[in-house]
Amino acid sequence: MESPEYMDTPEYDRNPSPPPEIAEHPELLRAESIGNTAFSKHWLFTTLIKLIEEVDRENEEESNLAVDVDEELQNELCKLWDMSMNSDVAKFLNEFKAVDILTGIIEKSKAPRVIEISVGILGNMACEQAICKEMSENHKFINLVILLMETRDAPTLVETARLIYTSLSNTGTRGPWISAIQRSEEVLDHLKFIFSSSTNCDLLKNTAELVDTLLDLEPDLCVSWATIDFIHSLIEATEQIGSNHSEALEVYLHIFQSFSTTEPGVEALVGHTDRLEMKIIKYLNIVCEYEIVGLDGKEAPLSSALSVLNILFTSQPVEKLGHLYKDEKIMRILLKILEPLYPMLQRYMKAEQTNSNEPVNEKEDSHVTSSDQSDAGKETDSSNNADNIKDTEEKDKNGTRGTESEEYKELKVLYEILSAFLLDYCNIAFMDKPNIKPEDLPEDSDPSADSTPVDIQNDNNSQAAAHSSQDSSKEGNSNITEDSQEKESDSETQELKNSNKNENSDTETSEEKKPCIDNVPILTYLDEVCSRWRINNFGLCLKESDAGCRLYDRLYGLAEKNKNDRLCRILTDISEGRVVNRADSGKERGDENVS
Known part of the structure; x- marks a missing residue:
């Protein structure tokens, strides 16, 4: 049986009506709220006043030790911290000089938690461009924030770094911050x-x-x-x-x-x-x-x-690079990154050519822009590509606009870096004399030949000039001018001649120079494990530059010498234009079990 108290309890089917004066004057309700939010101005003022009073009580004590504030006040401050993420609240705080109030609290407070929350609130307020600009014009404020970098309280440092980062991210406010950081002699030590x-x-x-x-x-x-x-x-x-x-x-x-x-x-x-x-x-x-x-x-x-x-x-030096060639791990990483990168660039390039109404050259379409162009050529290509990207964005064809154009730029940068790394890596893996770069070889030389490449002196190549003495001792073929010989002492000249004579004698008697790096693991990986699709991308990448073409020929010569039949067959197909799609990459002769 139900109790009488329960039976006498009135039932409501709606919320109670507001007071009559509020219903007649709704602006009274909005006057208590901050902007279009439900946050109370009175509560905000009350919380700030409690914080100021708490800091004043701290300063009345003579102790310099860190203190902690009341847990209830901490909770209220955390609520204020969360509220300051709202644009209306941030503007209201700034209107009532909260920046000056919080700056004073940071200077006086001995409570790390209070300092952290105060800096956090300032960091939220700095997300508003107008407020951030006012902060950047206050040099005292900037110096105080930079001075906080010396604190050893990790939560405070987290918020300090965020505040500075936010200010630097604003194009109109970063100048004073950068200048202050450069002037400071302690910032680097703190970092x-x-x-x-x-x-x-x-x-x-x-x-x-x-x-x-x-x-x-x-x-x-x-x-x-x-x-x-x-x-x-x-x-x-x-x-x-x-x-x-x-x-x-x-x-x-x-x-x-x-x-x-x-x-x-x-x-x-x-x-x-x-x-x-x-x-x-x-x-x-x-x-x-x-x-x-x-x-x-x-x-x-x-x-x-x-x-x-x-x-x-x-x-x-080459002798310290053996650990990078002891297995195929580095080569595998490079080719795995190249695998999705290369076709993605091809699609973007096709879209560019289509949107610019240019005929697509099928031969050129299978290659990405060469990575060893001259600086002038790079600038021209960059300018043309930028124009093409702009046209692509305006025409909105093939889905290549906006963020996709940015992606295209990032992919091109990645490809340039990756292809340069591949050339440097293969230069050592596939050359008998890895200290000689492929571009330093004579144009009419045959990189696939077994004989040791001859070092050609190039006055315009600063790196070759820097290593000329090392190359001459190793190769014995560098030309020493009569002027330089006159400046050398007689003993040094004689030693050099004897060294050159011995090197030439060794070269003539030796039928074949062994590579400085053991390339068998890499050749075995390419021949037995690497998929045809990855080798296709790798070969096409090499063939985009003269230096890469010489390395490509050298790779073929090494594969032929080591009886890597599958690798030789794939390289021959690439040279003859028989490049299969990924879907058909496992259907070549004898490659059914190759992944």
Whole structure:
């Protein structure tokens, strides 16, 4: 039986009506709300007043030790922090001088949690362009924020890095921040400490994004910050992040690439070759874990990784590169990335030619733009491609516009870096004298011949000039002018002549020079394991440049010498224009079991 109390309880079928004065004057209700939100102005003011009073009480105590605030006040401040993400709330806070209030709290407070929340609120407010501009005009504010970089409280550093990064991302406000950072002598030391000591992955990611943006905006920092210690701290940070946090690691890869654009940066990177090389190869192995590599969103990170790896690769003497050729792993990675990249570029190039009403040359269509063009040619092609991309965006044909045009640009950059790496890698793998670049060979030479290539002196090639003494001792064919001989001492000249005589004698008596690198594992992989589709893309890539064509011929000669019949057959088909599609890549003679 139901109780009397329950039976007497009134039942409602709707919410109660608002007070009559509110119903008659609805503007009274809106007057208490912030903008078009339901947030209360009174609550906001009350919370700020409580915060100011709390900080004042802290300062009344003589102790300099860190303190903590009441948990209830912390919860209210966190609510205010969340509210400040709203544009109307951020503008309302700025209207009532919240920037000055929070700046004063940061200067006076001894509570790390209060400082973190205050900086976080300022970071949310900085997302509004007008507010961010006001902040950038306040030099005292900028100096205070930069000074916070010396704190050892990780959550505060996370929000500090985010605030600076947000300000740098605004084109109209970044100038004063960059100038202040360049003037500071302690910022670099603070960054090194964070990277080398922090175990907070959020802090390492935010700080890396800040540094990455700074290096992009101010190239001079790529020189002044290119120190062995700073690179060491960055590598320590990547060890803490690990390879599984790929997004954070990719930011560091771009930082390394930025440093690789300057001579001091290259020197600093080469000083950590072993650790960097290991980290990058591990990242590439993760990206290429599956048989089909997905490039979506990975174009820029892969470009950074391959670019830095190639810098490390070409900066080492040949005798230290054996570990990169002991198996086919590097070649497999390069060809797996090339596998989806090459056809994607072909489709974009066809779309460009179609939209620009240009006839499609089937012969040229099977090749991507050569990677060893002259600088002038590159500039011309870049200009033409930019015009084509613009036309493509305007015409909206074949779906290549907007973000797809940006993707096309990223794919082209990745291809240029990848093809350059392939040439450098194969130059050592497939040449008898890997210290000689293919472009340094005479045009009429036969790279597939078994004889050792002859080093041709090129006065216009600075690198050949830098290594002329080394090449002359190895080859014995470099021409020494009479003027240089007169400047040498008699003993040095005699030693050089004796050395050249011995080298020539050895060359004449030796029927064949053995390669400095064991290329059998790579040849075996290409012949027995690598799919025809990947070899097709690889061969077409090599054939786009004169240097690549010479390496292509050399590869064919090595395959023929080592009786790699399948590889020889595929290379012959490529040379004769018989390039199969992926769907037919397993249907060639004797290739049914090849993956």
